[in-house]
Amino acid sequence: MLLFIGFMLLGFVFLYAGGEALVRGAGNIALRSGMSPFIVGMTIVAFATSSPELAVSMQGAFVGVDDLAIGNVVGSNIANIGLVLGICALIRPMQVQARILRLDLPWLIFVSLLLVAxxxxxxxxxxxxxVFLVGLGVFLFWNIQVARREIETEQVRLEFESAAPRNERSSAMDWLLILAGLVALVLGGWAFVHGGVGLATSLGVSPALIALTVIAIGTSLPELATSIVAAIKGNADIAVGNVVGSNFFNILAVLGLTAVFHPLDRGGITMIDLVTMLLFAMVLVPLILTRNRIGRFEGFGLVVGYIGYMAWLAKAG
Structure with a gap:
């Protein structure tokens, strides 16, 4: 069992390093091409922090463990809201100012409903x-157009500029970072899935349970790290935007690409897991659309809700 845990730890290191390299390389190329830091922060950074989920789900589908591929996304989307945003709000109450986030949120609910359907x-x-991939293209096009039209406050724009700083290194170095990041993601995905399947077998539990818990938390750590740093700095829009964007990409890009490569059976993923994912997304509606704020009390509720879901999984498993 220790060997499988070691594989998962090694996989996490590669996944985290690969995601970071992808953020730095792709973000810098996008900025050099004339894309604004605001749009880069809402698209490139969010996609790159979802790259570990993509690597793990593709590897899960490749080895024929479909419920691991799906459970990784469902569990990660739950963890992003319950754990990541909950912890961020406990660290520092978050006042959401970016109008584009309020426009994106209903679409996240719709996409989550589509996955459940x-x-x-x-x-x-x-x-x-x-359908997911077409939806991804529509979402990206719409998001970029709205981001160009919306007149955000200076504070919001400064937040996103800090999240997507331009580096003056050569273009060749950026492409090298992207290549290295992709290689690290493939290796990390293989090690993470190999360790996860082995751990599930040694513990006598289903791969779905491991995917919804250990693997989902592991692949959500890049979002957690990015959002916590943003919360500490008072950049609430980045913390929330990172989670909302990542959850979009998890469903549309990760499951879209994986299902086109290999149709996915639900396996051990239950409707309770899917409804829980949907409910966590819906909780954000009154907090962001009505109050524009996630306070410590709400953050505490999100974390407690996530712990309760983990306890139910442990009992059901």
Whole structure:
């Protein structure tokens, strides 16, 4: 069992390093091409922090463990809101000012509902995966157009500029970072999945349970690190935008690409898991759309809700 835990730890190191390299390389290339820091922060950074989920889900599908591929995304989306935003709000209450986040949130609810609807039939087919990928393209186009039109406050723009700083290194170095990041993600995904499947077998539990808990938390650590740093600095829009954007990419890009590569059966992922993911997303509606704020009390509630879900999984498993 220690060997499998070691594989997972090694996998996490590669996944984290690969995601960081991808953020730095792709972000700098996007900035050099003329894309604003605000748009880079809302798209490139959010996608790059979701790259560990993509690596793990693709590896899960490759080895035929479909519920690990799906459970990784469902569990990560739950952890991003319950654990990541909950901890951030406990550290420092978050006042959300970016108007684009309030426009994005209803779409996150819709995309989560779409995932629940597809998996209600027990699988995500290739056509469903294509629907997700088309949705990703529409979301990116719409988000970029809205970001260009919206007149955000100076504070919001400064926040995103700090999250996507431009480096004057050569373009070749940026492409090298992207390549190194992709290699690290592939290696990390293999090690993480190999360790996760082995750990599930040695403990006598389903891969779905490991995916919803250990693997989901592990792949959410880049979001946790990014959002905590933002929360400490008082950059609430980055902390929330990172989570909302990451949850979008997890469903549309990660499951979309994975299902096109290999149709996914729901396996051990239950409707309770899917409804829990949807409910956590819906909790953000009154907090962000109505109050524009996630306080310590709400943060405490999110963390308690996440711990309660983990306790239910442990009992059910």
């Amino acid at each position: 597809f998996l209600n039939d027990g699988r995500i087919s290739r056509p469903a995966g294509l």
